[in-house]
Amino acid sequence: MSILTTTDLGKSFGPDEIFADITVEIPKGARIALVGPNGAGKTTLLHILIGEQSPTTGTVTTMKDMRVGFLPQQPELLGDHTLWTEALGAFDALRAREAELNTLEARMADGDEDALNQYGPLQEQFEADGGYTYLQTTRAVLEGLGFSEKQFELPLTKLSGGQKTRAVLARLLLENPHLLALDEPTNHLDIDAIEWLEGYLKTFEGAVLAISHDRYFIDAFANTVWELDFGMLETYRANYTSFIRQREERRERLQKDFEAQQAFIAKEEDYIRRNIAGQNTRQAQGRRKRLERLKRDNLIKGPESEHDAMRVQMQITHRGNEFMITTEGLQVGYPGAPLLHVDDLRLERQEVAALVGPNGVGKSTFIKTILGEVESLAGAANVGDKVEIGYFAQAHERLNPDNTVIDEIIATRDMTPGEARNYLARYLFRGEDVFRKIGSLSGGERGRVALAKLALGTANLLLLDEPTNHLDIPSQEVLETMLKDYPGTVLLISHDRYLVDAVATQVWAARPPKSADSVGKVTAFKGTYTEFVQMREAQQIAKQQAEVQVREASKAVAAKQTQKKPSQKKHGLNPYQLEKRITEVEGRIHSLEEQLETLTASLASESANGNAAKVQELGEAYNQAEADLEAAMSEWELLLED
Numbered sequence: 001m002s003i004l005t006t007t008d009l010g011k012s013f014g015p016d017e018i019f020a021d022i023t024v025e026i027p028k029g030a031r032i033a034l035v036g037p038n039g040a041g042k043t044t045l046l047h048i049l050i051g052e053q054s055p056t057t058g059t060v061t062t063m064k065d066m067r068v069g070f071l072p073q074q075p076e077l078l079g080d081h082t083l084w085t086e087a088l089g090a091f092d093a094l095r096a097r098e099a100e101l102n103t104l105e106a107r108m109a110d111g112d113e114d115a116l117n118q119y120g121p122l123q124e125q126f127e128a129d130g131g132y133t134y135l136q137t138t139r140a141v142l143e144g145l146g147f148s149e150k151q152f153e154l155p156l157t158k159l160s161g162g163q164k165t166r167a168v169l170a171r172l173l174l175e176n177p178h179l180l181a182l183d184e185p186t187n188h189l190d191i192d193a194i195e196w197l198e199g200y201l202k203t204f205e206g207a208v209l210a211i212s213h214d215r216y217f218i219d220a221f222a223n224t225v226w227e228l229d230f231g232m233l234e235t236y237r238a239n240y241t242s243f244i245r246q247r248e249e250r251r252e253r254l255q256k257d258f259e260a261q262q263a264f265i266a267k268e269e270d271y272i273r274r275n276i277a278g279q280n281t282r283q284a285q286g287r288r289k290r291l292e293r294l295k296r297d298n299l300i301k302g303p304e305s306e307h308d309a310m311r312v313q314m315q316i317t318h319r320g321n322e323f324m325i326t327t328e329g330l331q332v333g334y335p336g337a338p339l340l341h342v343d344d345l346r347l348e349r350q351e352v353a354a355l356v357g358p359n360g361v362g363k364s365t366f367i368k369t370i371l372g373e374v375e376s377l378a379g380a381a382n383v384g385d386k387v388e389i390g391y392f393a394q395a396h397e398r399l400n401p402d403n404t405v406i407d408e409i410i411a412t413r414d415m416t417p418g419e420a421r422n423y424l425a426r427y428l429f430r431g432e433d434v435f436r437k438i439g440s441l442s443g444g445e446r447g448r449v450a451l452a453k454l455a456l457g458t459a460n461l462l463l464l465d466e467p468t469n470h471l472d473i474p475s476q477e478v479l480e481t482m483l484k485d486y487p488g489t490v491l492l493i494s495h496d497r498y499l500v501d502a503v504a505t506q507v508w509a510a511r512p513p514k515s516a517d518s519v520g521k522v523t524a525f526k527g528t529y530t531e532f533v534q535m536r537e538a539q540q541i542a543k544q545q546a547e548v549q550v551r552e553a554s555k556a557v558a559a560k561q562t563q564k565k566p567s568q569k570k571h572g573l574n575p576y577q578l579e580k581r582i583t584e585v586e587g588r589i590h591s592l593e594e595q596l597e598t599l600t601a602s603l604a605s606e607s608a609n610g611n612a613a614k615v616q617e618l619g620e621a622y623n624q625a626e627a628d629l630e631a632a633m634s635e636w637e638l639l640l641e642d
Helices: 042-049 083-109 113-128 134-144 149-153 161-175 191-203 215-221 240-275 281-297 363-371 405-412 417-425 431-435 443-455 473-485 497-503 529-563 575-609 612-640
Strands: 002-013 016-022 025-027 031-035 057-062 068-071 179-183 207-211 224-229 232-236 323-334 337-342 346-348 352-356 378-383 389-392 461-465 489-493 506-511 520-526
Touching: 002 042, 016 042, 016 057, 016 232, 025 207, 031 042, 031 215, 031 240, 042 179, 042 207, 068 161, 083 113, 083 134, 083 149, 083 161, 134 149, 134 161, 134 191, 161 179, 161 191, 191 215, 207 215, 215 240, 215 497, 224 240, 232 240, 240 281, 323 363, 323 489, 337 363, 346 489, 352 363, 352 497, 363 378, 363 389, 363 461, 363 489, 389 443, 405 417, 405 431, 405 443, 417 431, 443 473, 473 497, 489 497, 497 529, 506 529, 520 529, 529 575, 575 612
Parallel strands: 031 207, 031 224, 068 179, 179 207, 337 520, 352 489, 352 506, 389 461, 461 489
Antiparallel strands: 002 016, 002 025, 002 057, 224 232, 323 337, 323 346, 323 378, 506 520
8 A cells, every 4th residue: 555656746947857757656664765866856856745845747645644754954943942842742642641541530539430431441542552651762762863861851952953853853753654754864873873763664664765875774774765867766676785786787778778779770770761762662661650650659768877976086105004003002082071992903004994983972082183183191092104194074174164166176286277177077076166165065065175185195094084974875986986996094984884884894993981980992893894793783692691591590599489488598588588689799790890891991091191009099999899799790609509
């Protein structure tokens, strides 16, 4: 069953036709990714489908009373109420029924029989609609999208642009619409939040239509891809990876059919030309009529030539040392605000390390520490001899907003205006575009200028902070190819998991602190991103299995104790006391393990600072915690014995 269908849909702005003859449907529960280059009309099509704009031609038909949840690229969020209140707004109708139930309960307490008759059916429906779980659901969605519990009470006016986008997305998910229409939903999400969203969409009952440049996200959620390009829409039953293969096969097949038909047309035209006035004039006239019908009704159009793409090429003058970056006892952050303890890392020549982790954990600060722009709190980040660094900043703060595009390039390398224009054409700046001010450019355009400047250097070590932000998929693919061919070394911060998986040889995982008084940590994994994810999943499964074993062991002890006489005691404890003590000891073991991890990080930091007195104090605390942990483990094992 389809919840939305279109017939011969078209849109024009004046004489410019954006797209035409689009006939598609969205089935119930569909998972559709809408892709295409920037400027193809994806957002316009999405707005028409959900009723935000009107088509020039054609129709859109939806099922009766269809509810749509729409996330624009830059959503507005008005009011001075809190994030928590905004999210709970998704349940206004449910909460009104909750208030009605409370009123009925009060009347029932006074012996009102009518209230009793009304209460049963209303309460049953309230429970079926999630009336007793909506608070937990709201909390889970907000936390899944990266909000901490402290931020729940923030007024909307205090939220950043990215936080407002996530707040709107949270409410849309909680409203549970029939169609979730998302325009670049991953733009303001870190990897953890994107992965959470992917998991949420797997159980979402409604249909999803998402415009996205995130290839990994498309692979994870979509089973259908709509490609909008050259004013036409093609449908592929595939995720992103399969779509790329199917599209190439379709283009090759179309090219062969086109060439075969053109050869047939040429042959027929040659026959007609040679025989139209000769003995075979009737045959020639018949062939000409058939050829005219073919050209009118069944002419095959060859595949459209692909759009211009950036041409990025990096060169280096020398390879550098064997080890391009090393760290020793490094602590990253600011005075009074440490962010990350960094394991001793090694980045060798021609390796690609991907630094991944949630927003705000300190990844950009880590990069700036390597650059020497931020002083380390402890230890050192060492860059090898003969290393020339090229840096791509996430916010493009190294671009002068008052410069024109061409001035920015000429300021980087001395060249004539003609040479600069020819160079900028490789980055899709042509004609008058080269005279636009940097400050007037879109995020994607500024990214292309930054890449153009980067490629003018001869760096053998690239530090790239979110280089694919705002780039469309064709530009991402160009950057991916460039990094694969680059003969130097790369340290890459990116939420683009498709890019990371394609180029990274090791993953540096930055994780946030476990508690308010601890510090985040960076650890290294040798291998691809896919292998890193598999390792992480295996660890999670092992942890869950261990927790299950502990619970099962506790249950077994409790079951055996209940079979004994109530007066029978073990270790001087009755069954209830024994089960309670096991739980207490397990909690202490967990607490001591976290304490030892924190003490280890503090010892490394103070040792690097040469603070002997503090090191001695921490060492004594570590020894005591280790002894306490050993005693707790011994007691736990003893309590679980038959």
